[in-house]
Amino acid sequence: MRILAVDDDKVFLDLLVPMLRALGQMNVTTALSAADALVLLEKMSPGFDCILLDIQMPGMDGVDLCRAVRSIPDYSHTPIVMITAMSTRKYIDDAFSAGATDYVTKPLDQVDLKARLGMVERLLTERQCADALASQFDQRADVLTQKVDFETPFLVPGFDRSIEFLALENYLLTLGKKQVHSMSAMAIHVRNADVIFGAGNAAGFVNMLGDVASVISDAFKMDQMIIAYAGGGDFIGVFDAPPEEDPALLEQMITDGVNEFSSIYAEERLPLPQIKVGPLVRCSLLAALKPTSFLHRAMDLARVGREPKARFWWSAA
């Protein structure tokens, strides 16, 4: 992997580089400021596969740099891992909102670093798929050459307000159970996603997800939720404060929005997406599970006729 590490503390870079080398990452470039990093991102070819950012830096800080990196088309999907001593909720929220993929707190631990880089490598493989999809989506291709896996999460092209499902999980894991326990999740399931997927036109499947995503954007107050596409026709939204509308009303709003696309679907001989909005699910403090488990519970509940994968302590809000 080609890695760019940005930190204003030379001592930290001096310890990070050998730690990365010990993990087999020999291709590491360092920058001592956001300005230097942006210059490197512009001129380096081939570009970087992964970016490690400190948050607290003089001038442009790591969160603003993360946002700036995301605005560079070639780096819109590149894994960005924040490595920082800042562990308060505000910094975590800001970092993920700015497009961070993961968040590691200093002091750095070799085992933790190894796990995060392993996640990045897996993500890179998935990203290559997503980038190809986005590229073909932009070109309005009728047929996608890139293989789309029905159950694999990916960034739905054009759904700018969403984050990757993996980043959503990392966000909740970083916050930890104490901070997640007050949050709620709601899943929006496309009941006939498998039928549309099975129709054999991958572009049609991805376009359908884009249509549903645009209607979801209209139905929810997007600034109060974090949303991701989790694969298998499932969108999952996470809320600090539960939405005012109940799931039945939201389901009707999204269904009405989707119905406006009916002529297009008729023309393409595809069934209209059938929407099911699941109940709001809150993770109980009593649940002896990791902070991401309530997402899966919410998705299980939204899938009609599908039994939950596991039974634990939950509270439906």
Place this chain on the structure above:
Amino acid sequence: MIDLQSLAAPGNARLDASSAEQAALAPARKRFVDLIVQRILAFESFRQAVERGDNAQTALIEIANLAHKISGTAATLGFPKAGKLAGALEVAIHSGRAQRHEPAAILASVEAHLDGLLDVLETLLDK
């Protein structure tokens, strides 16, 4: 008595790996120690600036920034006490600023943290 020579023998892969990691971090550790005097002087300079009211807010932020750098590296380099004290100092300053206290009042409230950190850093110079 433990035979240190045998522990360091090639067959002890775990120790070899650990030694290799420590050796790899030696340049960073040296740079950290080399910076201690400079950082102690900087802490004192910024402390005096806050006490004088000379760009006190900026000087206080600089103290937090220095503590931030130390807390981010010290523990990994084998200086956990310095890391812990620096982290506590940084958090206390940010907390005071969040509550909009005056710089001099914040400095007074973190004096013990700052002195403790400076003491620990000085002991590292002797090693």
